[in-house]
Structures are given as C-alpha cells and as structure tokens.
Amino acid sequence: MALLEIRDLCVDYLMQEGSVHAVDHVSLTLEEGSSLGLVGESGSGKSTLGMAILRLLPEKTARVTGSAVFQGEELLTMPESRLRQVRWQELAAVFQKSMNALSPVHRIGSQMADVYRLHHPEADKAACRARVLEVLRQVDLAERVYKLYPHELSGGMMQRVSIALSLINHPRLVIFDEATTALDVITQGQILKEIQRLEKDLGLTRMMITHDISVVATSCTHVAVLYAGRLMEVGPAASVLRSPAHPYTAGLMAAFPSLTGEKKPLQGIPGFLPDLTQTIPGCVFAPRCPYATEACRTAQPPLESIEPGWQAACHHRLREVNNHG
C-alpha cells in the first residue's frame, strides 16, 4: 500500500470576486521510501497542495475537496484530536522561510524541546534535551546551537535547524516546501546531500516542493509537474527528465542551464499563467504551448500512461512523437 494516496484533490481560494482554482483534480501516489519532487512555476499550486495535505490552509478562505489517504487514514476529514497526533509524529514539514520558522525571542533548543515533549509527555527535561542534541548532530550542527536564538544563525544553519526540528519525532513523511530555495547553490547542494543521507538512515519518505528542476534531478526518485493547478506529467525522475512526454515539462527543462551538457541558449516559455478564476475547458497550457491545436483548447487531455508509473496529460505527447519519428 502506498504511504500517501492523493485522489482528485482540489483547492479553491474563496474571494469576493469568485474563487480561484489553485489546485484542480490532482492525483498522486507516494510509495514508502520514495522521494517525490513537485515542480512548477510560481502560482502553479504546488505549495497550496502541500499546505492542503498538512491541513494548514485557512478554513474560511480555502475549500479543499477530494481525498488524501495517509497510511490508510483520510487526512482531509480527520478529527482535530487525531490530526494533532499525526502531525509531526508521522507527518512533518520544513517550510520556506526558515529564518522565521521559530520564535525570535525563545532559544532554539527550548522550542525544539517543546515540540518533542508535545508527543512525548513522559520525557523529562534531560531526555528532551538529549533528543534535541541528537537531531542537531544529525544535521551537522554544533551543540551550542541549543542555547542560541534564531537571529544568531545564518540562513543555511537555520535551514538545518528546521530539518532537525522536522525529524525530532521520527516522522514517516516529510514535506519540504521550497526548503532550499533561499540558499546559495553550495549550501543547497550540501543540504540536499544530507537530506538524502538522512532519508536512507531513517527510512523517510519525502515530498519536495520546488520550482528548481535541478533540485529534483539531483535528489528525487519521482517527479510530478504541476501547471496552473493541474498535473501535467508524473513519473520516475530519471525517465521524465531524460525525455519528457509533456511539452510543458520540456519547456521547464529548456529554461534551466545544464551543468554537464553542451552550452545552449536558455529558452523561456512565452506567456503567463492563465486566469485561475475562470474554468478552462481545454488544456491549461494550450495558450503557451507550441504544439497546441484546436482539440487542446476545447477538450481537457486526460492523464494517460506512457510506461507503468509514468503518465502525462497531453493530446500531443512528445514521447509518442519521438517514438514515431
């Protein structure tokens, strides 16, 4: 059984002028021990998807429908009391702005100990402290970080603190929401390596939300490409990134420089995200797609299998074009 099974997840942000369809019928499966990179440009709904699974969206302004079954339990309708148990013991997260991830006027160690004690009420002071020091060591931080304040650390160190905090209660699944975006490439590379090492040691499953396709290429087993709230392509990272089946995936990759390959001029994707308050009948990417035909504008392409575990939603899949040509 999959660790996390998302089916037809929709998130609408309710506003006075109408609702924004931020996530539109997305289905994803996360196998135990795998790592899924969720990529897309700003506004594609990738962070919204993560926050919806974590149940952190404001209930008044965000309507979430569909299902997200985690270890056999439905997350979206789970009662508050059960949710509080699942949170951080089984499902943890590392957030975008790690500099603000902890309270500025409390010591880092005491905040982390607070979170540990939450799920281990029997633990005494020494046990909490020991556990905090243990996870700090796991992310290569010195013991003295325990008694420091967040502003006394660099961005990279705070990112490690955030990762250490996410590990403190031995979760099964960790969602990284743009967790390395604010870091320089060197620090990002180090942290990605550490994350992969921890994953192996601790048997973690990971969902990595990022706009940086190179992060997915270096650190994820699977990739899901999101555009305007809809799933464009999903499959094993190696296959998808080697020869993408969806024109949007290909466009995203052409917009990133290759470190090892030949030097080619970078190509952007012309145009902007569509207006998400409108219901779009055809493919959401059609207005920007070089292959779009009339069919793309009228009928929404379904997700179709290319290989087992690899699907793309496109009427003109590049993979097939490649195969035939």
Added chain:
Amino acid sequence: MKRYLLKRVTTGLLTVLIAIVLNFFLIHIAPGDPIRIMAGMDHPSSEQLEALYVRYGLDKPLLVQLGQYIVNLLHGDFGTSYTYNKPVVSLILETMGPSILLALTSCVLAFVLGTLLGLFAARHQGRWMDNLLSYVSYLFDSMPPFWLGLVAILVFASTLHWLPTSGMVNLRNPQQGFGYVLDVLTHLLLPCATMTLIQIPQYLRLTRSSVTQVMQEDYIITFRATGMSEKTIFRRYVLKNAILPTLTAFGISLAYVVAGAALVEIVYAWPGTGRLMLNAINRRDYPLLMGIYLMIAISVSVITMIVDILYAWLDPRIRLK
C-alpha cells in the same frame, strides 16, 4: 552590557541638559511676566518694577541668567519659588508623593487591564465582543480626561454620595494608621479610575494589533504544523512576542504621566505635581517651573532607560546592537 549601560546613562544626561536649556528659553520667550503678575493691579511705578527685576535677577541678559541657573543647579540649589516663597525642591518633594501614587496606580492598572482586554479582543476578533470593545475604546479615547473627571464627580460624588469629591484626605476628620490608608484609597478611587479609563484604549488597540500581527508569523504555522494546540501556541509563543510593543508604550506613558495627570489633578484637587505645575505656569513662576520641568526630564530619561534595559532582556535581538 556594561558598555550599553554606560552609553545609555551618558545619552540620558545629555538629554536632560538639552531639556534644561530648551525649557529655559521657552519659558522666558513665552508671553507674560512674573514681575507684572506679582505687582498685581496696583499700577506700580516703574522704579518699583525696576527694583523687583533687579531683586530677582531678571534684569540681566538671558544667557547670563541661564549660566547662573546651571551653576546654582550644580551647587544643588534649585531656586526659590516666586509665588510660594519656598525652596523649589521642597515644593516638588511635597507634591511628588501624591502624584506618583496616582500616576503609578493608574498606569499599572491601565497597562494590565488594557493588555488583558486587548488579548481578549484579539482572540475574539470580528465577533460582537471585539466590536463592542473597540467602540467603547474609541469613546474613552476621544474623551478629555477633565471632562470624564467632572462627569464622574457629578455622578458618584455629588449625586450618589458614594465617594468624596476632591482632595486626598478628609481634612475635617483626620485619621491615623489603617484609617488613613482607607481614607486615601477612597479619595484615590475616582481620579485613578478616570486616568485608568483614559489610558486603557491605547493598550487595548496596541495589544490587539500586535497579537494579530504575531499570529500571522511563519513560526506560528510551524508550531501549528507540529500539532501544538492553539492554546499552547498562544500562551507560550504569541504572548511573549506580542507584549514587546505594549511594554514600550507603558514606559512612555509612565514617563509622561506626571505632567499628563495635571488636568485630572486639578479637577479632583489632588495635591500633586501636575497641579503645582499649572499654578506655576499661570503665575510665570520661573524657578518652580524650571524645577518641575527638570524633574519631568529626569524621570522621562530614567524610565525610558529602564524600559530599554527591560526590552533588551526580553528581546534577544536588541542585545546585539
């Protein structure tokens, strides 16, 4: 920390010195003349006036007068009041006790009640209790303190006869020991309530907006994601972060309340420094006025210094600077 303290004390002393010079010139530039007021309506001759100017040293150039004043200050001589004919220091010391009693109790009460109400409003944001509190707070915020004082006297003293109208003790029936304390407390109740009510709104609104702001911080989302209950998040993390701006406001109002209480002190005939100051202004009693202003300047610097140190203790981000 030691260097920080030293710097704070030096800037504090400098502030007081600048305040002395500015106050001195402001008082002397302002229209009105203590000698004319002293001489009254009897159409004094110019020789008589001249003699008075010479006697009080007001015939000399302003800069010379200022120099003389500062030299006297350094010798511990704050001058003699023109109107009371008593040393300025003893006049201020006599009135400072009652003033501090009134100011401190009302400031602390307003801080505690205002912050509690603000926390309550923030937790019930958008609901009817929050709306009611905000309407009432605007009402009291826009009320002149002396007007509220007069209404309170009219209702609770003149009509209902529950409380005395004015003064700090009942002069017709002097009490000893516990009776004295009780007497002062009954006299304190109305002026203190007036000043508390006037000051509550600023704490209420400041706390409410500060809590609202902190609730939107990223770390609140972190704690929510860890499964921490809203109650625990609020008590352990929101409170300490939200209280900081309120503390600054408390320090400022504590520092200025000595002067600010003047109108309330007048309405209730409270024997405080504020009332003394208004009398000194009306009669252009230069030495007394300078003395009171000096005391206000000193208390403002001392209290802001204490608040700054307290702030640095509560907020580790300040300590570095």
